[in-house]
Structure formats: C-alpha cells, structure tokens
Amino acid sequence: MVISAVRRSGQEPSRTEITAITGLSHSTISAISSDLIAEGILREGRSEPTASKRGRPQVGLQLDPGAAAVLTVVLSLNLLTAAAIDYAGNILAEETRRLDTLSLPREALIRECVDMVRRRLDDRSLAEHRVLRIAFAVQGTADSQARTMLWTPITPHGDIPFADILEKAFGIPVIVENDCNMMAVALRWRGTDRYRDDFIAVLLSHGIGMGIVLNGELFIGTQSSGGEFGHMIHKPKGARCRCGRHGCVEAYAGNYAIWRNAHGLDENTEPAADIPDDEMLSLAGKARAGAGPERDAYEQAGSALGYSLGSLFSVIDPAPVTFVGIGATAFDLIEPALRRAIAETAGGQYSDSIVFATEPKEQILIREGCAMRALTFIDQEIFALGSPAALALQES
Amino acid sequence: MVISAVRRSGQEPSRTEITAITGLSHSTISAISSDLIAEGILREGRSEPTASKRGRPQVGLQLDPGAAAVLTVVLSLNLLTAAAIDYAGNILAEETRRLDTLSLPREALIRECVDMVRRRLDDRSLAEHRVLRIAFAVQGTADSQARTMLWTPITPHGDIPFADILEKAFGIPVIVENDCNMMAVALRWRGTDRYRDDFIAVLLSHGIGMGIVLNGELFIGTQSSGGEFGHMIHKPKGARCRCGRHGCVEAYAGNYAIWRNAHGLDENTEPAADIPDDEMLSLAGKARAGAGPERDAYEQAGSALGYSLGSLFSVIDPAPVTFVGIGATAFDLIEPALRRAIAETAGGQYSDSIVFATEPKEQILIREGCAMRALTFIDQEIFALGSPAALALQES
DNA sequence: CATCATTATTTCGCGCTTCGAAAAAAATAA
C-alpha cells in the first residue's frame, strides 16, 4: 500500500500524506517507510521548496530509480519497439525497428524479438540496474495467464509462447499482454477523474481493438486477455474482414475498410495489407472537403462503431470512451453517425451524456502501460513481500 | 470464511474439514467456531452415522436455522411471489399472486408488493425469527447499488425505489436485484464444477435476459445490475422489439418474436402482451413435427442468439451457457442454428467445445438466488463483523 | 477389558501487524 501510494501520487508524498491516502496510522507508515528506505526501494526526496508553513516540514518520499528496472517490448504491425525503464518510471533507453511482420517466418519473428531484448539488456544504460521483469505487448490476444500470444493479425503465425521463450533465454519473468489493455492501463495512470473507475479505450488503426477498465480494474475475459471488440458482428454475413470472417466491426471501421469504401471497392475485396498514415490523413481531408465516397466511408465506420458500442453497453453499461490511434484524428468525421447509431441501442439510452475523447498516438500509451504493468508487478509481488524476498534480491 | 465454508458445503463439515477448505489452522478454526456457536450462528450437528472409522469422530457443524431469516420477493410479468427463508436456507412459507402488471397503476403495483411483504412478515411462520434482510428481484434493470428498479418490461412505470419504499415501511434492509443475476447466483450455489468460475445464464422467456458470472463473481455493469443482453442489436433497423427499438435479439428470440414469426406476421407487428406456456409448447411441437413457419421461427431465434452470444464472446471470451425458462424446453429446435451462427463469429472459434445446458423453471432459481444473496449478506456484513454487532443483534 | 493406535479438537504461548498516545524533532512566529 505504501509503495503503491508513492507510485500513484506522481508527486513526492510525505509520510503524513501517505497515512491519508492509505488510511493506515502514522506509526505504521513510519515503520514501513523506514524499512523500505533501508531496503533501497524508497528514498527521501530533497525537494525543499514547499511553501514554508509553520511546523516541521514534510519530507517527500520517492521511488528509488535504482531499485530495479523493467523492459517493455511492443510488437505491432510492421513495427517492433523496446525500451528500458527504471523503477521510478523514467525511460533509460529505447530502440525501434521496422519489420515486415506479415511475411516474416515464425522463427525469424521470434529471433528479432529475442535479439532486440538481448541488445537492450546488454546495453550499458542498464549497467547499474537489475531488470526484474519484461512486459511484452502484442496486437491480438494473449492467454489470460499472460504467457502466450494466441492470435494476432500482424502475422499468420499464432500460439507463440513469448513468455517461455524469453524467460528461457534471459531468466527474467515475462508477461505477454494485449496492446489495447496496456493503453487502458496507461490512461488509468494519468490519474485524472475521467480514468478512475470505468472507461474504455478503443484503438482505431488498421485494426480495431479495445481495453476495458471496470471498477478500477482491467477487465480480462475468461480465457484470453484482449477481447476482440473489432470482431463483434456488426452485420451477419456482411463485409469481408481481415480475420477471414464476415461482418465484423473492423470490416467497416478499420483503416483498410475505410480505405476500401472510400475507393468505392466491393466490400468483399481483399483487405489491403497496410495503409500509411498520411494516406489516411489525406482521405480524412477529402472527407472534410465535401460529400462523397470518403465522407460516406467514415460515416459507415461511425455507424458500425456506434451499433457495436451500443450492443456492448447493453451488457456492461455505458462508460466514457477514448479513441486512440490514427483513426482518432478523424473522429469529427465519425462522431455524428456513431452517436446516431448508439442512440438506437439499449446501451445508448443516455447517449447524449456519453463522453468521448481522442488520443492520436497509440505507441506511447502502449509502452507506458507496459512499464506500469511491469513496475506494479515488482511493487506487489516482489518488494511488498517484505525483507526475505527483498533481501534475497539485494544479495544477488 | 468459516460461515461461508459451512454454507457452501451443503453437508455438515467438521472443524477439520473447514481447516482444509479455508486453509486456516486447526487452532484458529477451533476458536472461531466455538465463538460462532456461542453466538447462536452455528450449532453442532447430531448426525452420527458417518461410516465409523478409527479415531475420534468428527462433529459436523451446521448453520443454526433460527439465527435469522430473510424474505425473497420476485416480481415478474403478471406474477408476484414472496417467500420466507430461515438462516439455513429452508423455506418457511411462501405466497404467489397473479397480477396484471402491464395495466396496474404505479401506486397499485407498489401497494401489492408492500402488502405481500407485510403479510409474510406478520405470518406466524416467522414468529421465532428475526428477518434481517429482504431481497427483491425484478425482471429488468436495477441500479448498481441495488436500491431502485430502473426499468422493466413488465410495467410502463420505471424508476421505482423499492429498497427505500420497503425499508421505510418495515425497517429492514432491502436489496433490489435483476432476476437473471439471481438465476446465476442460484446456479453458482449448485456447487458443481460447471458453475464454478465462469458461466452464463440466459433466460429464454417472453423476454431475453442474462446473468454473467466471471472469475467466480457476479458480473455487474457500471451503472445498473442486469445487463440487457436481450437488447443487443442483432440487425440494425430490424424487427420491432417490445422495448420500442428495432433489431434487438429479443425481437427474434423472445416468446412473442417466435410466436410472431411462426404465425407469419410482419416483423414490425406489435409484440403480443403475454403468451401462455402451453401455447409455446404447442408451437415447439409443430416445429418438431416438420418443416414450416414454426421451425423457421425457432431457427431465426437460434441464429439471433448465436450471433449475439458470439459477439459477446468476442469481448468476454466463451463460457458455458445455461438456458433457463420455457424457451429452454425448445432448445433442440434452437441449437443447430445457434451453433451455426456462433461458429461464424470471433467468439465462436472453439464453438464445438462450448457446452450448453437447459433448466426449464426460472422461478425456483430466482427465489433460490435471492435467498442466497440475502443470506450471504447477513453472513458477511452482520455476523462476520464479530461479537459487538452480533451481540447487539442478540440483545434486540 | 485394558491398552494401543488413530483421528479430532482444544489449549497455550509466540510472533507479526497495526494502533493510539506520548515523545521527539524541526521548523516558524512572537
């Protein structure tokens, strides 16, 4: 609770502030924080300039950046990124590589990931840190134990046990997570009221994904993490989707679907492999310029998203939605049809009051979410277990 | 934990068995159970006939039926039922009344409910029990604090704060819950493996409802309890639903929808108010006899249910589904189309392995769920708080 | 029928965690 209070409050909370946050007593906080400082997990901040009031000044506590480090790896369509993050959440180093994920053989794809992790681990930016955890985010589904990538649209190869592979190679615990879940985790760490208890992050990109936070916790399905909102059925036997099925939301609202409709192609045309961001921006520009197939395409996307969100809302109730990714830059084109559709659904009863927000860059969010996921794991599963475990680590 | 262990294990567990269930030590269980016996919450069972092994025989512990009592009230289309249940879960008395809920004015409906509760409370079956809780189940949605019935298809009147009304009238805490959620709770108390962690109960009746258990806990939306699965959109701008919207699942799979399609009526025909069970049974009989509009109607119902379940599964992942109510008796007619539809969805990837079960009587399940809901509340919020609260009650 | 073996339950003291109250520390205000 103490570590979590310090990490949450982006500031440097004093012991007294921590008692207020946690509800524990002064004595308890005093004892625990002195232990944590002795173990090298927390340290006293030297920021003095708090507007000097009367009385003994508060001493801010901060996470000791050197207590540990984590590695984040993000694998998405044609892009692999890794970053080293210290215990306080600062980026120590990062690296990005473009790959042709769709055509890369299974083994080569795995090798690219392993090699990048090795380079990051060997890098001297990590010389003074113990890396205690690797968080691996993929577009697609992971199993609910966060060990295996089950399925992804970015490569035809499925069921890759990235956690086992990386753990065997480097001896560091690994979690495999869905990219949109990590977006949601990152938003939650923004700490604003909007992202406290219930909200939804929707990725509008080549594909459509979703991360859901309910009751302040990431909502995970029964078998896999990373529900496939993009593949809810919008129209039975409808447009052809990248996944091989028909009528999915993505087949109306993914980049390739908008592109396909904007070019007047049949809805069963094979989905394009990848569409550059600037091409999507130019489509949106044309749609804004006046009526035409481009504008209609965005309207169809909005309608599909609206009906599906509404259907989802009829089961989980409405929640604020944040659209993330290149598609979010065209939200002005999507919103009217989306609101019209959602108003026709049971979940849309209060459709006027549903608030939407946009966030154009998904990569940064995903990395941030991975980092926080891995760091909070260390907080709770390693450092919180008390001196025995912490000491054992200290020794090693 | 001890009370819960005794309630869960339908048997009379011995102290030693409770240590195994809870994972606590012998000493702790011994101390706690002697306290609970002293407080009149548990008692030692007198069942001796356990196949006599060597060693000191186990003494079974059971819930003391006289420790408390609860009242369950179930309000559904044209039917109001109440029952008094003792602390061990036995039915002490029950009462059922037929009402014309659709035409009854708001105040009269409320009066019917209050009067029935009064009659049950005054009944001499409760002479020796303290009623500590009333659980009120309605078809429709309740707010997530379980205090108000927000909306229901059984009467045009919404936003009835049944919890406040009954608490004011009788001074006993009240919870208002969705009927399908209570079905799910009841199934969970069956204790079988099938209903442990993740499963779904679907009510196939005049309307369509759903109760979801995920990770062993009832899944509740952000604002209301009782998600409206029946009003997920199956076909945008499709068949007319009882709720006034178009294309809901219910407008294809509810009793009135099957009846409407079986009679070859237009899908925008106004939904019938209520269809007797024997009429539905005869429809199913005709459908089994041979091809025709009746069989097609059930097929359409299956298809609508399949696509919607599949869409839901693409977000929460597949789980075993139990169909409850009169519609479940015709599941043989529904299943083929349902499986075909679900296989076309992302959630249906492993559609062959999804297991379905049926349970024809919903009323019994709903009452059972209410009772367990109310009783576990007493266990956790009153009796578990230790002697102070329990003593105060003992005195009163 | 006394004794042994076996299993269930209780008793007893210990360690851990948290708490409240009081003390100590560190600053400003007078």
Added chain:
DNA sequence: TTATTTTTTTCGAAGCGCGAAATAATGATG
C-alpha cells in the same frame, strides 16, 4: 529566547493466526 505548530518516531498494547503439545473420543488388538 520562548511558544506554537506540524511532522515523524518511539513505545507499549491489542488482536489475529500459527505451531506444538495436550486432551478427547473412538475402533482395533491381544
């Protein structure tokens, strides 16, 4: 300086759960 204010630490005490040992209640055995 001294008083005041606020933060932090110290010091028993209470509550909870545990392990080990003691006690209880039975069937098996000679």
